[in-house]
Amino acid sequence: xxQLVESGGGLVxxxxxxxxxxxxxGFTFRINTMSWYRQPPGKERExxxxxxxxxxxxxxxxxxxxxxxxxxxxxxxTLYLQMNSLKPDDTAVYFCNRAVSPKFxxxxxxxxxxxx
Numbered sequence: 001x002x003q004l005v006e007s008g009g010g011l012v013x014x015x016x017x018x019x020x021x022x023x024x025x026g027f028t029f030r031i032n033t034m035s036w037y038r039q040p041p042g043k044e045r046e047x048x049x050x051x052x053x054x055x056x057x058x059x060x061x062x063x064x065x066x067x068x069x070x071x072x073x074x075x076x077x078t079l080y081l082q083m084n085s086l087k088p089d090d091t092a093v094y095f096c097n098r099a100v101s102p103k104f105x106x107x108x109x110x111x112x113x114x115x116x
Contacts, residue, residue: 002026002104004096009110016086020110022079022096030074033099036081038092039109049081050099063089086114 008020020036033052039045049070050059058070069082079096093109 004104004107006094006096006107006110009094009112011113011115012086013116014087014114016114017082017084018086018112020081020083020094020112022081022107024077024079024096027104029077034072034079035097035099036070036079037095037097038090038112039095040089040092043092045095048094051079083112086112088114090114 003025005023006020008018010018012018022036031053033050035050036048037045038048046061048061048064049068051057051070051072055072060068060070067083067085071080071082072078073080081094083090090112091114093111095106095109097103097106
């Protein structure tokens, strides 16, 4: 069955960096456009970044442009999110999933907390 396992979150000070990973299994990762999503405390889940199947195209939420970089390694079935210059507003649980609907079952996510 499909599994999406996110990792790499943690507590970081404002201005710090984290690299999130999402390991995928149970589907053909290399042909899927993939995205990172996040759910801040008490808020709805939102789309953060998207990358095409061959990494030829990326898109970002305006508030993370220039700070976050989405990438993928199709040989390893893994999606990444490099997050730099983190802000308290980036605090959320981060999830990965394919860009199109219907979405796969959501994983547990990885918690990112930005605080001094």
